[in-house]
Amino acid sequence: MRFLFAITVLIAGVSQALAASESDFKTAYAAAEAAEKQAGSLRNQWLPTEAALAAAKKAAASGDFDAATAQAKEADALAKASISQATSEKERWKDLEIR
Amino acid sequence: MRARFAIGFVLAVLAALSAPPARANETIDPAGDAKAFRDFFAKKFPKVKFDDFVNGPYSMNEDMRRQWEEKEQFPPYEFALDAGKEMFAKPFKNGKSYADCFENGGVGIRQNYPYFDENDGKVVTLELALNRCREANGEAPLSYVKDDMASLTAYMAFTSRGKAMDIKIPSDPRALAAYEDGKRYFYTRRGQLNFSCASCHVQSPGERLRTEILAPALGILNAMPIYRSEWSGMGTISRRFVTCNSQTRAVPLEPQSDEYRDLEYYLSYVSNGLPISGPGARP
Numbered sequence: 257m258r259f260l261f262a263i264t265v266l267i268a269g270v271s272q273a274l275a276a277s278e279s280d281f282k283t284a285y286a287a288a289e290a291a292e293k294q295a296g297s298l299r300n301q302w303l304p305t306e307a308a309l310a311a312a313k314k315a316a317a318s319g320d321f322d323a324a325t326a327q328a329k330e331a332d333a334l335a336k337a338s339i340s341q342a343t344s345e346k347e348r349w350k351d352l353e354i355r
Numbered sequence: 356m357r358a359r360f361a362i363g364f365v366l367a368v369l370a371a372l373s374a375p376p377a378r379a380n381e382t383i384d385p386a387g388d389a390k391a392f393r394d395f396f397a398k399k400f401p402k403v404k405f406d407d408f409v410n411g412p413y414s415m416n417e418d419m420r421r422q423w424e425e426k427e428q429f430p431p432y433e434f435a436l437d438a439g440k441e442m443f444a445k446p447f448k449n450g451k452s453y454a455d456c457f458e459n460g461g462v463g464i465r466q467n468y469p470y471f472d473e474n475d476g477k478v479v480t481l482e483l484a485l486n487r488c489r490e491a492n493g494e495a496p497l498s499y500v501k502d503d504m505a506s507l508t509a510y511m512a513f514t515s516r517g518k519a520m521d522i523k524i525p526s527d528p529r530a531l532a533a534y535e536d537g538k539r540y541f542y543t544r545r546g547q548l549n550f551s552c553a554s555c556h557v558q559s560p561g562e563r564l565r566t567e568i569l570a571p572a573l574g575i576l577n578a579m580p581i582y583r584s585e586w587s588g589m590g591t592i593s594r595r596f597v598t599c600n601s602q603t604r605a606v607p608l609e610p611q612s613d614e615y616r617d618l619e620y621y622l623s624y625v626s627n628g629l630p631i632s633g634p635g636a637r638p
Contacts (some may be wrong), residue, residue, distance in 0.1 A: 299614065300549045303605035305398040334547070341544065352553050354388075355397045 268272050276325035284328035288312070291335035300342035304335040369387045385524050385624055388538065392625040393453055400561070408630040409577040411570030419568060423636065432509055432582040432634040435502065435589045439510030442503065447492040453507070458487035465508075465515035465598040466631050469620050471530040472525065478533050482591055500597060500609035505580040505589035505634075509577050510558040512580065512633030516607040520577055520631065522624040537621025541572075546603030555599075567638060572624045576619065577634030585638065591606070592619055 288309060295301045312327035396604065400415060407414040413423045446452045454460035468481035479487075485507055486496040495597065497504045525603060526532050544551045556572035563569075579592045590598070593610035596618065600607040608614055 261368065292586075300545055302465065303604045303606055304547050306606060337412065341549065344547070345543045349539055349544070349551065350549060352542045352557070353538070354391050 271347055276321040278316070278321055281312070281321045281324045281328060284325045285309075285316070285331065288328045288332035291332050291339065294319060295335050295338040295342065298339060298342040300338050302338045305331050305338060308334060313316055365534075374558035383535050385531070385534055389625045389627060390419055392573060393628075396560075396571055397555070400571070405628075406630055408571055409626075410575035411575065411578060411635070411637065412561075412568035415571070416568050418550050419638070426636060430634075431583070431584070431636050432580075432589060435506040435541055435580075435582065436510045436634060438502075439506035439508070439513075442507055443510050447489070447494050449492050452486065455493070456480040456484070461511060462514045463518060465512045465523045465633070466518045467523075469616060469622070470497055470622060471525055471527065471533060473485050473527055473530075474523060476529040477613065478529075478537075478591070478620045480616055480619050481511065482593055482613065483616070499591060499593035501591055505591045505594070508580045508591060508635035509589065512631055515631040516633070517630050520574075520627050520629050522620065522627055522631050524624060534621055534624060535618045536614070540618045541621055543557060544601065546605030548603045552599065572622065572625075574629040575633075576622050577626055577629050578632045578637075579636070581635040581637050583637050588636070 288305075292301060292305055292309065295305070308327050308331035311341075312324045312331060315327055316324035393405075396403075399404070400408075403414045408418075410423075413420040431613065443453050454462075457464055465481060468484065469478045472479045480628050482499055484506055486499075489496055497507075524534055541552045546553070547635075553572065556575060557578075560569050560571035576592060579595065580589055582589050586594075593615065596615045597607040597610060
């Protein structure tokens with residue numbers, strides 16, 4: 257009985273520790289927003305990034321910070337991929353050119 | 356020592372192979388580009404007559420061509436043509452009209468757009484010139500992606516049908532830069548799908564993309580504006596660019612942004628000599 261109680265307390269503690277907080281969401285969202293802004297300055301934003309940012313905000317508004325943080329991290333990864341694309345295409349576009 | 360040398364040699368060879376090929380001539384050469392562009396499509400589609408490229412997918416698919424020829428007896432853009440003619444003739448509140456803003460009263464001039472305006476150092480498209488005309492006469496600008504603009508440009512294109520595209524690049528470094536920027540935009544991959552304009556319209560014209568047959572880039576703007584069955588309505592060049600960007604999952608730029616204007620300049624220039632065929636109809 258004591259053992260079961262201890263396990264239950266342990267599981268509850270671990271899952272609470274793994275759950276994302278509002279602060280986690282804010283940190284992840286700020287990073288994603290900054291990356292998307294940089295993609296904007298390169299004139300190369302992606303629609304899925306915008307969708308993930310909007311989904312993150314919506315999930316946060318409903319108090320689901322797990323989903324909100326996951327969406328913000330997804331947006332961050334997408335924004336960084338778009339930055340990488342814009343950077344590599346600065347020269348690579350010439351490879352496609354008809355000559 | 357030998358092993359080190361061998362490894363060094365292999366690395367040097369790999370580095371040389373992975374580096375982009377050196378280009379002998381990096382100067383901006385619009386005339387050379389246009390020739391290479393035409394030669395590329397002529398070689399890729401030896402059976403398509405030069406002037407027929409303006410008919411897009413119909414020039415490379417016999418079934419679609421037959422359907423289109425039947426449709427042209429009662430063209431779906433006809434209502435826009437009538438509306439455009441009426442709008443073009445209707446005076447503004449100050450008594451002036453579109454005809455006062457354009458040479459030759461705006462009739463038969465579509466083939467000269469876009470042009471490079473040496474006063475403000477930028478490309479001016481027909482859509483932009485129409486809105487500038489409106490604003491200069493105290494009227495609100497039209498949306499670049501909606502029906503009224505498509506109707507006006509449809510009428511103006513119709514008065515130029517058969518005339519050869521005739522885009523000039525003045526000897527002004529800013530004009531050459533605008534042309535080059537347009538070319539860069541055309542070939543640059545963007546969006547989550549990593550597509551450039553050229554991915555579809557240079558590498559894959561004549562191929563199917565879902566239910567569509569992709570049009571060749573050569574002469575692609577000569578048929579604009581177009582009625583698209585997919586849109587159930589008319590579309591301007593601005594609408595086409597915005598939609599293309601969205602389809603690659605890129606956030607579209609604002610209509611008539613510098614990038615889109617330069618892209619139109621480039622695409623129109625390399626299609627010089629091909630007849631205006633707009634307004635057009637596409638699936």
